Amino acid sequence: MVGDENTAHEIIDRAVELGINVLDTANVYSHGESERIVGEAIDGRREELVVTSKVFGRMREGPNGQGLSRKHVLEQVDRTLDRLGTDYLDLYQIHRWDPDTPIVETLSALSQLVDEGRVRYIGASTMAAWQFTKALYEADTHDLHRFDAMQLEYSLADRHEEQNLLPVCADQTVGTLAWSPLAGGFLAGLYDRDDEPEDGSRAAEDPYMAQRFTEENWAVLDVVEELATSKDATMAQVSLAWLCHKDAVDASIVGPTSIDELEDSVGALDVSLSGAEIDRLEAPKSPSWSERKVPW
Numbered sequence: 522m523v524g525d526e527n528t529a530h531e532i533i534d535r536a537v538e539l540g541i542n543v544l545d546t547a548n549v550y551s552h553g554e555s556e557r558i559v560g561e562a563i564d565g566r567r568e569e570l571v572v573t574s575k576v577f578g579r580m581r582e583g584p585n586g587q588g589l590s591r592k593h594v595l596e597q598v599d600r601t602l603d604r605l606g607t608d609y610l611d612l613y614q615i616h617r618w619d620p621d622t623p624i625v626e627t628l629s630a631l632s633q634l635v636d637e638g639r640v641r642y643i644g645a646s647t648m649a650a651w652q653f654t655k656a657l658y659e660a661d662t663h664d665l666h667r668f669d670a671m672q673l674e675y676s677l678a679d680r681h682e683e684q685n686l687l688p689v690c691a692d693q694t695v696g697t698l699a700w701s702p703l704a705g706g707f708l709a710g711l712y713d714r715d716d717e718p719e720d721g722s723r724a725a726e727d728p729y730m731a732q733r734f735t736e737e738n739w740a741v742l743d744v745v746e747e748l749a750t751s752k753d754a755t756m757a758q759v760s761l762a763w764l765c766h767k768d769a770v771d772a773s774i775v776g777p778t779s780i781d782e783l784e785d786s787v788g789a790l791d792v793s794l795s796g797a798e799i800d801r802l803e804a805p806k807s808p809s810w811s812e813r814k815v816p817w
Contacts, residue, residue, distance in 0.1 A: 526558055528779070533562040535780050539787050543571040545672075545698070545774050547616060548601050549578030556604035567607055574601045575646065575672075577616035589619035589627040598634055614644035614672055618652045625659050632666040644670035646700075650685045650810075657693055670696040675770060677745065677760055678704035678738045680808035687769045699764055702773040707733045708760035710746065714739045740805035748802070754792050761789035763802055 533544065544563065546555045556574060563570055576597045579587035587593065602608060613634065615627060634640040645653060645668045653671065660667040671690050673682045679701065690697050703709050705724075712734070718724035724731065742756075749756045764773045777783035794802075 526561075529558050530562050532777055532780055532783055533559070535783055537566070537570070539784070541787075542569060543573065543772060545573045546605075547575035547578070548580055548597055548604075549575075549616070552580070553600070553604050556601055560605035560607065564606060571611040572605060572607060573612035573614060573644070574605070574610055575614045575616040576601070577619060589615055589622045589630075591626055591630040594627065594630040595633075598639060602639065609639050609641060611641045612644050612670060613640040613642075614646055614670065616646050618645075618648040624652075624656050625663055625665070628656065628660050628663070628665040635666045642669040644668055644672060644696075644698075646672040647674055648686075650689050653686060653689055657689075657695075668695060670698060670771075672698045672700055672774070674701050675699035675764070676702045676704045676708055677741050677763055677802055677806075678707050678733050680803075680806055681810045683808045685810040691769055696771045697769060699770050699773045702764050702775060703757055703760055704733050704738075705730050707738065708742065708745060709755070709757040710742070737806045741802060744801050744805070748794075748798060752792060754788070755785055757785055758789040758792050759794075759802075761786055762792035762794055763799065765789060766794050766799060 544559055546559050548556060550556070559572070563572065576594055577587065577589055580597060580600075585592050585596075598610070598613065602610065613631065615631075619627065631640065631643045635643060643666055645656065653668070657667055659665070671686055673686050675682050675687075675697075676699065687697070689695070705727075706712070707730075712718070712724060714734070724734075745756050745759050748754075749759045752759065754762075761773060761775070764770050775783070775786045777786060
C-alpha cells in the first residue's frame with residue numbers, strides 16, 4: 522500500500538505541474554482510502570485545485586449506510602471532508618440515482634451544504650435523461666440549487682449518451698465530465714479482437730467490459746490505430762483528442778496508474794483532428810441509449 526500511495530502522490534504532483542487542477546474521487550473508492558490519499562496529496566495547495574467527490578454507495582451496514590437520504594448525505598459529507606482534510610468541496614456529486622429517496626429530499630440536503638459553504642457546486646452522475654430532467658425541474662419548482670454538472674460515460678466506444686444526457690446538458694447549460702474516456706483501456710489498444718481475454722483480467726471477469734467487444738467498436742479501433750500511426754501519436758491520444766474536439770464535453774476524467782500514462786494522456790492536447798477524421802472515427806457506430814446496459 523505504501524508503494525501505491527507514493528505512486529499516487531507522484532502522479533498527482535506531476536499532474537499539477539502539467540496544469541491539471543481537477544481531482545475527482547468518491548467515498549466508495551477503496552472505502553474512503555482514495556479520499557484520504559488525495560487529501561494528503563493536496564495538503565498545502567488546496568486553493569488552486571478543484572476537488573470533487575461523490576455520495577451514494579454503501580459505506581457501512583444498516584438501512585442508512587447508503588443512498589441519498591438527507592441522513593446519509595449529511596453524514597457522508599462530514600466524513601469525506603475529514604478524509605480530504607478540507608472544509609469544503611468544489612463539486613459534490615450524487616454517484617447514481619436513488620429510487621428509494623425522493624429527489625427533492627436529496628436536493629434539499631445538497632442545497633443546505635451549498636448554503637452552509639461546505640459545497641460550492643453540486644453534480645450528478647450517469648442516469649436516464651428523464652431522471653435528470655426531473656431533478657432539474659424539482660430544483661426549480663422548490664427553489665433549490667440545481668445540478669451544475671453531470672458526470673457521464675463517454676468515449677468513441679461508448680457514445681450512448683448522445684441519445685440520452687448530452688442533449689439535456691447542452692440545453693440546460695450543465696457542465697459535463699466524461700468518465701472512462703478510454704473505455705477501460707479498449708481505446709488504448711490493450712485488447713486484440715483475435716485473442717480471448719486472459720483469466721483474471723478485467724475483460725474476462727467484468728461483463729460490462731465485454732459489451733465493448735463488438736464489431737462496431739473493433740471497426741472504430743481500426744480507425745484509431747490508423748490515425749495514431751499517421752500522426753505519430755498513441756491510440757490513447759487519438760481517442761482522447763476526439764473528446765477534446767467535442768463541444769459537449771468540458772473535461773475528461775483520466776485514471777493513470779503511472780506518470781508515463783499521465784503524460785501520454787496530456788499529449789492528446791497536441792493531437793489535432795480534422796472534421797473528416799472525426800467523421801471517420803464516428804462512422805462505424807450508431808449510438809443508442811435503449812440498448813445500453815449500465816453496470817447498476
